[in-house]
Amino acid sequence: MIEVQDLRITFGAGTPMETPALRGISLDIPEGQFVTVIGSNGAGKTTLLNALSGETIPDTGRVLIDGADVTAWPTYQRAKLAARVFQDPMAGSCANLSIIENLGLANARGRKRTIGAATGKALREKARSRLARLELGLEDRLDDPMELLSGGQRQAVSLLMATFNPMKILLLDEHTAALDPKIAAFVIELTRTIVEERKLTTMMVTHSMRQALDVGERTIMLHEGQIVLDVSGDERKGLKVEDLLHMFEKVRGEELDDDTLLLG
Amino acid sequence: MSLIAFLGTLETGLIFALVALGVYLSFRILQFPDLTVDGSFPLGAAVSAILIVNGVNPFPATLVACVAGAGAGLITAWLNVRLKILHLLASILTMIALYSINLRIMGRPNVALLGEETVFTPLEMIGVPSYVSIPAALAVLIVIAKFGMDRFLNSEIGLAMRATGANARMARAQGINTNFYILLGMALSNALVALAGALFAQSQGAADVTMGVGVIVVGLAAVIGGEAVILPRTVFLATLACVAGSLMYRFAVALALNADFIGLKAQDLNLITALLVAGAMVLPSVRAPVKRALVKDKRVVGPLK
Numbered sequence: 001m002i003e004v005q006d007l008r009i010t011f012g013a014g015t016p017m018e019t020p021a022l023r024g025i026s027l028d029i030p031e032g033q034f035v036t037v038i039g040s041n042g043a044g045k046t047t048l049l050n051a052l053s054g055e056t057i058p059d060t061g062r063v064l065i066d067g068a069d070v071t072a073w074p075t076y077q078r079a080k081l082a083a084r085v086f087q088d089p090m091a092g093s094c095a096n097l098s099i100i101e102n103l104g105l106a107n108a109r110g111r112k113r114t115i116g117a118a119t120g121k122a123l124r125e126k127a128r129s130r131l132a133r134l135e136l137g138l139e140d141r142l143d144d145p146m147e148l149l150s151g152g153q154r155q156a157v158s159l160l161m162a163t164f165n166p167m168k169i170l171l172l173d174e175h176t177a178a179l180d181p182k183i184a185a186f187v188i189e190l191t192r193t194i195v196e197e198r199k200l201t202t203m204m205v206t207h208s209m210r211q212a213l214d215v216g217e218r219t220i221m222l223h224e225g226q227i228v229l230d231v232s233g234d235e236r237k238g239l240k241v242e243d244l245l246h247m248f249e250k251v252r253g254e255e256l257d258d259d260t261l262l263l264g
Numbered sequence: 265m266s267l268i269a270f271l272g273t274l275e276t277g278l279i280f281a282l283v284a285l286g287v288y289l290s291f292r293i294l295q296f297p298d299l300t301v302d303g304s305f306p307l308g309a310a311v312s313a314i315l316i317v318n319g320v321n322p323f324p325a326t327l328v329a330c331v332a333g334a335g336a337g338l339i340t341a342w343l344n345v346r347l348k349i350l351h352l353l354a355s356i357l358t359m360i361a362l363y364s365i366n367l368r369i370m371g372r373p374n375v376a377l378l379g380e381e382t383v384f385t386p387l388e389m390i391g392v393p394s395y396v397s398i399p400a401a402l403a404v405l406i407v408i409a410k411f412g413m414d415r416f417l418n419s420e421i422g423l424a425m426r427a428t429g430a431n432a433r434m435a436r437a438q439g440i441n442t443n444f445y446i447l448l449g450m451a452l453s454n455a456l457v458a459l460a461g462a463l464f465a466q467s468q469g470a471a472d473v474t475m476g477v478g479v480i481v482v483g484l485a486a487v488i489g490g491e492a493v494i495l496p497r498t499v500f501l502a503t504l505a506c507v508a509g510s511l512m513y514r515f516a517v518a519l520a521l522n523a524d525f526i527g528l529k530a531q532d533l534n535l536i537t538a539l540l541v542a543g544a545m546v547l548p549s550v551r552a553p554v555k556r557a558l559v560k561d562k563r564v565v566g567p568l569k
Binding site: 055086091094106109110114115 | 416419427430441497
């Protein structure tokens with residue numbers, strides 16, 4: 001479903017600030033797989049997600065979604081294939097629009113927008129039933145502006161917006177990192193339910209190693225723009241957070257012998 | 265203030281309500297500070313006037329003026345989204361260019377429309393004095409424009425435009441081509457302003473190349489002043505605030521100029537406008553300290569909103 005071939009991205013190429021963000025990433029994610037991505041700051045996790053969603057165009061390499069080469073597609077065009085939830089709960093919706101208007105935006109994703117009313121009766125019905133499943137009481141607050149909602153509520157609605165219309169892949173960018181633990185657990189549970197129910201091909205970037213192993217069925221570790229670990233199946237089942245931490249340290253330790261770091 | 269002076273002020277206020285709606289679209293919806301209006305207002309006037317004196321029916325002439333205004337807005341938006349010129353600077357460039365273009369269109373600094381047929385001519389058949397019938401007709405037009413704007417901004421396309429201005433990154437993630445909506449919004453905004461210019465020239469009896477000076481400030485005065493009076497919680501209220509703000513501004517100016525004891529003269533108009541806009545802009549930040557002072561004094565009990 002997602003095919004990434006030798007993806008390379010360098011920020012500020014040719015300047016003193018030159019930073020290689022992705023250094024040859026190749027990945028093949030079959031349909032319906034839930035992949036978690038971990039790595040330290042600057043490992044290239046968000047850049048990889050940006051490359052998949054179209055916010056960043058790679059220097060070399062290709063991105064294929066559902067067999068279509070989307071490498072040159074702008075974000076808005078990819079939106080009919082890829083839906084995304086951002087780390088910042090404020091980024092996924094419009095604060096000054098109401099809940100129903102935000103859902104109205106999501107409701108038109110993937111098709112041509114018309115001059116017809118954006119928040120008609122049919123949408124209100126659909127919105128109410130979807131919101132009711134969050135059990136946050138938002139189904140009775142359709143006309144409240146988004147800014148009245150808490151961060152957790154906004155993130156839950158962002159997730160709902162991302163999955164409101166059919167799409168091929170779901171991209172989650174540390175979408176629970178800015179939430180308190182209780183709300184984060186709620187949003188993760190919600191994510192799990194939606195992904196399982198709709199059998200979505202999902203890539204979730206996370207800072208939490210526990211989350212990376214608990215959720216999904218495959219885990220990838222990025223370091224310095226490269227994949228250093230890719231586990232799934234029984235191998236992954238046997239992994240504990242300590243093992244992952246150990247591997248993490250090993251990668252970092254070994255890297256001191258890597259001449260790119262010593263000489264670069 | 266005499267009745268005729270009152271109706272005259274109303275007429276100007278109604279015409280500038282179109283400018284306010286246009287400025288609301290660029291400044292508030294797209295968050296695009298657009299000075300193009302200082303050029304597209306006289307552009308609308310120039311195009312309609314020159315077509316009318318050359319024998320074109322005033323209605324299609326006014327329509328062509330709108331299209332010209334839309335073109336001006338498109339150029340500013342294109343400079344911004346395609347050539348990546350800062351929005352404010354892009355609009356200044358178009359505005360300056362339009363000064364020359366307007367002179368070219370008219371072939372001279374001004375075109376008189378006295379004795380020519382205008383869009384207001386058919387009103388003479390009603391048998392009501394024109395100082396009554398013109399504001400009445402304009403009021404109907406503004407009501408249509410206001411509700412048309414409400415309807416548009418609540419459509420799927422209008423909602424996408426609002427999202428473009430409010431959160432462009434999120435808009436793109438929802439499949440919205442933000443560049444397209446900036447182009448569309450700027451075209452619409454300047455078409456409205458050009459319509460105002462065309463109507464203003466026809467009601468005043470002349471188009472003049474300098475008539476655009478300060479139109480953006482008048483538009484801002486209407487938008488910001490209106491919001492200070494009517495809280496723009498919904499689109500309906502926001503557009504209502506634009507119309508109310510435009511009327512309020514005109515009457516405030518008329519009263520200031522009529523009050524002999526203050527000693528203000530017509531040439532003080534732009535100074536008064538600038539002061540009004542500055543006043544309306546600082547009003548929200550003045551309110552907060554006042555509230556705080558009241559709480560401190562414990563003169564206010566209960567929750568504050």
